[in-house]
Amino acid sequence: METTTLNIDIKEEQKKALEEIKKQGLRVLVCCGTGCMANGAMSVIEKFKELGANVSVLSDYDKVTIVPTGCHGFCEQGVLVLIPDFHTVYVKVHAEDVEEIYESHIKNGKPVERLLYTDPKTNEKIQKSENINFYAKQTRTALGNCGHINAECLDEAISARGYEALAQVLKENNPDAVIAEIEKSGLRGRGGGGFPTGRKWKFTAANRGGKSYVVCNGDEGDPGAFMDRSVMEGDPHKLLEGIAIAAFAIGADEAYIYVRAEYPLAIKRLRKAIKDAEERHFLGEKIMGSNFNLEIHIKEGAGAFVCGEETALIASIEGERGMPRPKPPFPANKGLFGRPTLINNVETLANVPVIILKGAEWFSSMGTETSKGTKTFALTGEVNNTGLIEVPMGTTLREIIFDIGGGIRGGKKFKAVQIGGPSGGCLTEEYLDIPMDYDNLIKAGAMVGSGGLVVMAEDTCIVEVARFFMNFTQNESCGKCVPCREGTKNMLKILEKIVAGNGEMEDLEILEELAHTVKDGSLCGLGKTAPNPVLSTLKYFKDEYISHIRDKKCPAGVCTAMKTVKIIPELCKGCTKCLRNCPVEAIEGTVKQPHKIIQEKCIKCEACVKGCPFKAIVLE
Amino acid sequence: MTDKKTLFIDGLEVEFTNEPNLLEVIKKAGMSVPTLCYRPDLTQFGACRMCVVEVEGRGIQSSCTMPPENGLKIHLNTEKTRRIRKTVLELLLANHDKECLTCEKSGSCELQKYSEEYGVRKIRYPEKKKEEFFPIDNYNPSIVRDPNKCILCGACVRACSEFQGHSVLGFVNRGSNTRVEPMNGKHLSQVDCVFCGQCQTVCPTGALTIKSAIDEVWDKINDNTKKVVIQIAPAVRVALGEEFNIDAGENSIGKIYAAARRIGFDLVFDTNFSADLTIMEEANEFIERLSKGGVLPLFTSCCPAWVRYLETQHPDMLKHLSSCKSPQGMLSPVVKEFLPKYYEGYKKEDIVVVSVMPCTAKKYEAVREQLLGETDFVLTTKEFARMIKMAGINFKALKEEKANSPFGQYSGAATIFGASGGVAEAAVRTAYNMVTGEELSNVDIKTMRGVDADSRTKDTVVDIKGTKVKVRVVSTLKEAEKSLKEIKSGTSDFQILEVMACPGGCVNGGGQPISCSDSSIKEKRAEGLYKEDENLELRKSHQNPDIKKLYAECLEGKPGSHTAHKLLHTTYTDKFTNSYKDLK
Numbered sequence A: 001m002e003t004t005t006l007n008i009d010i011k012e013e014q015k016k017a018l019e020e021i022k023k024q025g026l027r028v029l030v031c032c033g034t035g036c037m038a039n040g041a042m043s044v045i046e047k048f049k050e051l052g053a054n055v056s057v058l059s060d061y062d063k064v065t066i067v068p069t070g071c072h073g074f075c076e077q078g079v080l081v082l083i084p085d086f087h088t089v090y091v092k093v094h095a096e097d098v099e100e101i102y103e104s105h106i107k108n109g110k111p112v113e114r115l116l117y118t119d120p121k122t123n124e125k126i127q128k129s130e131n132i133n134f135y136a137k138q139t140r141t142a143l144g145n146c147g148h149i150n151a152e153c154l155d156e157a158i159s160a161r162g163y164e165a166l167a168q169v170l171k172e173n174n175p176d177a178v179i180a181e182i183e184k185s186g187l188r189g190r191g192g193g194g195f196p197t198g199r200k201w202k203f204t205a206a207n208r209g210g211k212s213y214v215v216c217n218g219d220e221g222d223p224g225a226f227m228d229r230s231v232m233e234g235d236p237h238k239l240l241e242g243i244a245i246a247a248f249a250i251g252a253d254e255a256y257i258y259v260r261a262e263y264p265l266a267i268k269r270l271r272k273a274i275k276d277a278e279e280r281h282f283l284g285e286k287i288m289g290s291n292f293n294l295e296i297h298i299k300e301g302a303g304a305f306v307c308g309e310e311t312a313l314i315a316s317i318e319g320e321r322g323m324p325r326p327k328p329p330f331p332a333n334k335g336l337f338g339r340p341t342l343i344n345n346v347e348t349l350a351n352v353p354v355i356i357l358k359g360a361e362w363f364s365s366m367g368t369e370t371s372k373g374t375k376t377f378a379l380t381g382e383v384n385n386t387g388l389i390e391v392p393m394g395t396t397l398r399e400i401i402f403d404i405g406g407g408i409r410g411g412k413k414f415k416a417v418q419i420g421g422p423s424g425g426c427l428t429e430e431y432l433d434i435p436m437d438y439d440n441l442i443k444a445g446a447m448v449g450s451g452g453l454v455v456m457a458e459d460t461c462i463v464e465v466a467r468f469f470m471n472f473t474q475n476e477s478c479g480k481c482v483p484c485r486e487g488t489k490n491m492l493k494i495l496e497k498i499v500a501g502n503g504e505m506e507d508l509e510i511l512e513e514l515a516h517t518v519k520d521g522s523l524c525g526l527g528k529t530a531p532n533p534v535l536s537t538l539k540y541f542k543d544e545y546i547s548h549i550r551d552k553k554c555p556a557g558v559c560t561a562m563k564t565v566k567i568i569p570e571l572c573k574g575c576t577k578c579l580r581n582c583p584v585e586a587i588e589g590t591v592k593q594p595h596k597i598i599q600e601k602c603i604k605c606e607a608c609v610k611g612c613p614f615k616a617i618v619l620e
Numbered sequence B: 001m002t003d004k005k006t007l008f009i010d011g012l013e014v015e016f017t018n019e020p021n022l023l024e025v026i027k028k029a030g031m032s033v034p035t036l037c038y039r040p041d042l043t044q045f046g047a048c049r050m051c052v053v054e055v056e057g058r059g060i061q062s063s064c065t066m067p068p069e070n071g072l073k074i075h076l077n078t079e080k081t082r083r084i085r086k087t088v089l090e091l092l093l094a095n096h097d098k099e100c101l102t103c104e105k106s107g108s109c110e111l112q113k114y115s116e117e118y119g120v121r122k123i124r125y126p127e128k129k130k131e132e133f134f135p136i137d138n139y140n141p142s143i144v145r146d147p148n149k150c151i152l153c154g155a156c157v158r159a160c161s162e163f164q165g166h167s168v169l170g171f172v173n174r175g176s177n178t179r180v181e182p183m184n185g186k187h188l189s190q191v192d193c194v195f196c197g198q199c200q201t202v203c204p205t206g207a208l209t210i211k212s213a214i215d216e217v218w219d220k221i222n223d224n225t226k227k228v229v230i231q232i233a234p235a236v237r238v239a240l241g242e243e244f245n246i247d248a249g250e251n252s253i254g255k256i257y258a259a260a261r262r263i264g265f266d267l268v269f270d271t272n273f274s275a276d277l278t279i280m281e282e283a284n285e286f287i288e289r290l291s292k293g294g295v296l297p298l299f300t301s302c303c304p305a306w307v308r309y310l311e312t313q314h315p316d317m318l319k320h321l322s323s324c325k326s327p328q329g330m331l332s333p334v335v336k337e338f339l340p341k342y343y344e345g346y347k348k349e350d351i352v353v354v355s356v357m358p359c360t361a362k363k364y365e366a367v368r369e370q371l372l373g374e375t376d377f378v379l380t381t382k383e384f385a386r387m388i389k390m391a392g393i394n395f396k397a398l399k400e401e402k403a404n405s406p407f408g409q410y411s412g413a414a415t416i417f418g419a420s421g422g423v424a425e426a427a428v429r430t431a432y433n434m435v436t437g438e439e440l441s442n443v444d445i446k447t448m449r450g451v452d453a454d455s456r457t458k459d460t461v462v463d464i465k466g467t468k469v470k471v472r473v474v475s476t477l478k479e480a481e482k483s484l485k486e487i488k489s490g491t492s493d494f495q496i497l498e499v500m501a502c503p504g505g506c507v508n509g510g511g512q513p514i515s516c517s518d519s520s521i522k523e524k525r526a527e528g529l530y531k532e533d534e535n536l537e538l539r540k541s542h543q544n545p546d547i548k549k550l551y552a553e554c555l556e557g558k559p560g561s562h563t564a565h566k567l568l569h570t571t572y573t574d575k576f577t578n579s580y581k582d583l584k
Helices: A010-022 A034-038 A041-052 A095-107 A154-159 A164-172 A175-185 A197-205 A227-234 A236-250 A264-279 A310-317 A346-358 A360-364 A397-404 A438-444 A462-476 A482-499 A505-521 A525-529 A532-540 A542-551 A577-581 A607-611 B022-028 B079-094 B110-117 B155-164 B198-202 B214-222 B240-244 B253-263 B271-292 B304-313 B315-320 B327-342 B361-366 B381-390 B412-418 B422-436 B477-489 B520-535 B545-553 B562-568
Strands: A026-031 A064-069 A081-083 A088-090 A213-218 A254-260 A295-301 A341-345 A374-381 A387-392 A414-419 A425-428 A452-457 A565-567 A617-619 B005-009 B012-016 B052-055 B059-062 B073-075 B143-145 B169-172 B179-182 B208-210 B227-232 B267-270 B351-357 B377-380 B457-464 B467-475 B496-500
Touching: A010 A154, A010 A164, A026 A041, A034 A041, A041 A064, A041 A095, A081 A095, A088 A095, A154 A236, A154 A264, A164 A175, A164 A236, A164 A346, A175 A197, A175 A236, A175 A346, A175 A360, A197 A236, A197 A341, A213 A236, A213 A310, A213 A346, A227 A236, A227 A264, A227 A346, A227 A374, A236 A254, A236 A264, A236 A341, A236 A346, A254 A264, A254 A310, A264 A295, A295 A310, A310 A341, A341 A346, A346 A360, A346 A374, A374 A397, A387 A397, A397 A414, A397 A452, A414 A462, A414 A532, A425 A438, A425 A462, A425 A532, A462 A482, A462 A532, A462 A542, A482 A505, A482 A525, A482 A542, A482 B079, A505 A525, A505 A532, A505 A542, A505 B059, A505 B079, A532 A542, A577 A607, A607 A617, B005 B022, B012 B022, B022 B052, B052 B079, B059 B079, B079 B110, B155 B169, B155 B198, B155 B477, B198 B208, B214 B227, B214 B351, B214 B377, B214 B381, B227 B253, B227 B271, B227 B327, B240 B381, B253 B267, B253 B381, B267 B271, B267 B327, B271 B327, B271 B412, B271 B422, B271 B545, B271 B562, B304 B315, B304 B361, B304 B477, B315 B477, B327 B351, B327 B361, B327 B545, B327 B562, B351 B361, B351 B381, B361 B377, B377 B381, B412 B422, B412 B520, B422 B457, B422 B467, B422 B496, B457 B477, B467 B477, B477 B496
Parallel strands: A026 A064, A213 A254, A213 A341, A254 A295, A374 A452, B005 B073, B227 B267, B227 B351, B351 B377, B467 B496
Antiparallel strands: A026 A081, A081 A088, A374 A387, A414 A425, A414 A452, A565 A617, B005 B012, B052 B059, B052 B073, B143 B208, B169 B179, B457 B467
C-alpha cells in the first residue's frame, strides 16, 4: 500500500503550538473539572485575572497566563491550582487565597505553605504533585493531558502531541496495520464488557466497502462515575483523534458521539473541538490532505442508563426508544441504521492515539497477562482521597484504597468495596490483594465495569447498599424483558421488606433464586448484571442479611426501621420539651418525672432526640 | 448442490435451510419452545424470555432471535431454561389481574396456556393490588384495551408500527412502570387509530380484544317485531371453519348460511353479492374519471381503515378515493330499501342488518356519520363463531345451504375481494368489458395476487385494447404511505391504487381467527378464495344475474344512476384537525 503525502506537517504544527504556549509566560493551571467548578474554580480564575492586570512577576517571565484545564482527578482537594514551572500544586484554593499565591509565590518565589497538600498519615506538607501519594501511584494514559492543557484550545492539544498519531496512520495509509497494532496492544473495552478492542475493529473492518459508522459511547451512567466525562471535558481532541483513527481503520466516514445531556460542558467542549479541528483540517473532508473524510456528530442522550448498552444506544441514535436489541446480529455486522458499526467507549478510544504513538509493546508492558494498559477508576465513598485515578491494570485494591485513596476516612475500619457500579459486586477484605483485572474480578464476583469504586466502612449497612443499587437498576431497566423488568422489581421489594424489618427467612431463598434467574434470563447486560450486588453481598455478608431478618437488628446501625427511640431515665429531667415537640403524641410523662416513648405511635422522626437539652433521648 | 446444514437439538441432528431463527428450526423438527412475544411476521424482539434455550458454548439464548448455525448444540429442556420460563410466568402473573374466567381470551390466552403447561400453582411474589389497576379503554367501536392484562410483549407496538407505520401504541415509562399506551395516555379513540385490529390479532393475552356485539345481536334475534338479516363477507368463508377444526382455506360458506339460519336469522345474504355491485360502480367510476380527465389514480374505498387513514392523515388525498361505499356499506341500504319489494311482510324500519366481517374496522365503518343506521351490527368472524358455539350447533356436521335471493348470488370476482389484489383484479375483469364491450379472455391476473410479506406492493400493467392501465395493489398502510409519497411528489405512474390495511388483505383481517403464530394460514385462506373463483362458472361481476336484476328492477338500469348514487356512494370528511367527531 502506498503511503500518503499529507499537506500538514504535524511536527511543524507542534513546534508552532509550543512556541505559542511559551508566549504565555508563567502558566497557572486552574482545574475546571466538575468538582472544582462546584468548589468555585470560576471565581478563582476571575480573581487571578483581576490581579493579573497589574502585577509584576518573577524576572524569568514577562507575564502570567491563567489556564483553565480539565479534571486533575484529585476532586477531594479542589479547587486545585498547578504551577508546573514551580513544581507546585495548591489544594483547596478559594478566591480569597489567590492574592497570597500571587504576592508570595508568583512575585516573590515563596510558596504558600498553608495551601499545600497535607499528607494525612505524616501530616507533612507536600509541594510537588509527584510526591503526593494520590498522584505518585498513578500512571496516566487516557487521562494523560487532562488537567495539563486548556481543553478548549486546539493548539494546546497539538502541543501535547495531539493529532500526531492520526497524521502517522494517515501517512502510512495502512488500516490493517492500525488494527493489528491495537490488537497487539491487548487493549480491551473500557466501558464494562472488556471485549478485545482490536478484535472488535477487525470484525467491523471485515464489512468494509459500504457505509459504516463509528459510534463513541459517552453515555456514562454509573452513579459516581466520571472518567469518560473527564476525558470529554479535559481532552476532547484526544477522543476525536481516537475516533478518527478508528474510523480510518474500519473504513467509516461518519461517527457519532453519544453523550448524556447531563454533561453540558462535555457537549460544549466537544462541539467546539470538532469545529476547531474541522477548520484546521484535522477532521472533515480530506483530512490533512489525505483521502480520508470523517464527519463527527454529537448525539445528546436523554439520560437513560440503559442507553449505555450498545444496541439500546444505537436505537436511541436512530430515534427509537432506547431499548436493547438481541445480539446477534452484532453491531459489527448490522448496527446503526442497519450498517456495520464500531462502538467503543470514550476511554477505550482515548487510549488509541497513545498506543499508536508509543507502540503496542509499550502499552502491553503495563498490566496483567490478560488485561493490558491502564484503567481509570472513580474512587468514592469512605476514603480520604476521593477522585479520579488511572492505574496500571493489576494494581491491587489495597494500593488503590490505602495508598492512593489514603485509607478509610475518620480512621474507621474497611468493610467492603463495590466495584463496577450498580452492575458490579461487593468485595471484602480478603480480595484487597488480588491484582485487579477483568478476569480476576469476574472470578471474585465483581467486574471492572466502567470503573466505579465505592469504598465502604464498618458503619455501612450492606443490605441497604444492595437495596440502593437494586433500586437504581430497577428504575433504569428499560422494561423490555420480563426477568429484568419484573425480576428486579421483586428483588427490590424483598430487599425493602428486609431493611424495613419485615423480612422472613424464606425471602432469602426466593431472593437468591430470583437473582440467579434474572442473571441467566435477561436480554441485555443491564439485566444480566443487575443482580450482582445482591449475589455478591449474599455471598460475603449473608449473616448480615440474617441479622436483619431473624434478630431484627442492623449490625451497622443504619436501618432506621430496626431502631427504637429510647429515653434514658437517669438523664431525663422531665422538662416536657420532647412531649411538646412530638408530632404524633408518642411521648407521655409528667413534669419533673422521666418521660416514656409510646413505641407503637413513634415514627422515629428524631425530633425529640435532636431537641433534648439533656441528651437523654437516643435512637438505637 | 449445497452442503447440508445441521444442528443438534437435545442430541437429535436436525437439518435446516433458511430458517430465520432457532425457534423455527425447532418447530420444523416437530418440537416446540414456548413464546409469548415471537410473531413470525413481525421483527424479532426477544423480550419474553420464554423461548430460551441453552446453546453449548454460548449459554442461555432466546431461540426466537438467534440464527441457526451449522453444528450448534442446543438444549431445550434444562434446569435453567425451565427455571427461567416458570419464573417469567410467575412474575407476569404477579403483575396480572388473573381474572381468567371472565376474560375474552380465556381458552385462547397464551399466558394461561403456558401457566397450565408449566404447572404454575403458586405465585411467590407480591401480587398487584386492585387499587393499582389501570382503567380499561373501551371508548371506541372496535377494540377494547385492558392494560391490566398486558404483559408488555410489544407485539401490538410492532404490529402497529411495522404493518401500518402508524405507531398508535408505544412503550412509555421505564423499569417496572413501563406500559404500552397510546400517546399521552389517551384512549385509542382520541388518537388516529384506524381500528384495523392487527394489534389485537398478535396479542397473546386479553389485553387487546374485539369489542363484542354478540349480546345486542341476540337481543334483536329474540325481538319478534324485527326482521334480522345477515350478510357474510368474502374472507369469512375460508377462515371461520378454523374455529371448528376445519383447515384454513377450506370454504365453509354453505355451512355458514345454514348456521346463520339455525341461530335465528330471518334471511341470509352474501356480501359477495354487493362486492359484485361495488365492482360495477367502481369500474364505472374509474372509466368516467379516465375518459373525462377526473382525478387519478383512483383509490379503492372498501377498506375502512384505509379510508380513516386518509381522512386523518392525508385529507388532501381524499379526492382520489372512490366514492363507492364498501360492499358492507352497499348491501345494507339496498337490503333495507328493496327487500320489502321482494319479501312480503318486510318493512324497511323493521329490518335489522347484521354483517359478519373479517374486520374490526367495519364496526367503525358502520358508525361513520355518513353510514349510520344502515348496517346495524357488525360481528367479526370470531364473534360469529362464538354465537354458533353458544347456539350449540355442530358446525362441522351442518348440511350446506344456499343464500336467499335476490342478494345471494355472486361471481368469482366477488369472492377474491377477501385477498389483497382481489378488488383490483375483479375491477379489471369488468372494466375491460365496460370499455370494449368484449369479455376479457384470461381472467387470472396472477401478478395482482400474493398475500405474503414480499407481496405488499404489486404493480401490473393491463392492456385494455390499446389503453394501458397501470394498477398498483398494496397491503398495509406502511406500504400505502410510500405510494402516497410517490403521488405527492409527482413520480407515480399508476392509475388505480388498491389498498387493504391488513397484511395480505381481509383474509388476514383483525376479526379473523388468531393465526399470528403461522404466516402460512393467511396464504391458505387466500388460496381457498382463488380456488372458489376458479371453480365458479361466473367469474365476472357484470355477469352476475342478481346484479343484472338489481340494476334492471331497482337502480335505473345502469351503474352511476341517480338511485345508485343515493344508495351506493358516500362522502368523506377532513378529520385532520378534529379526529373522531363522528364517534359517539
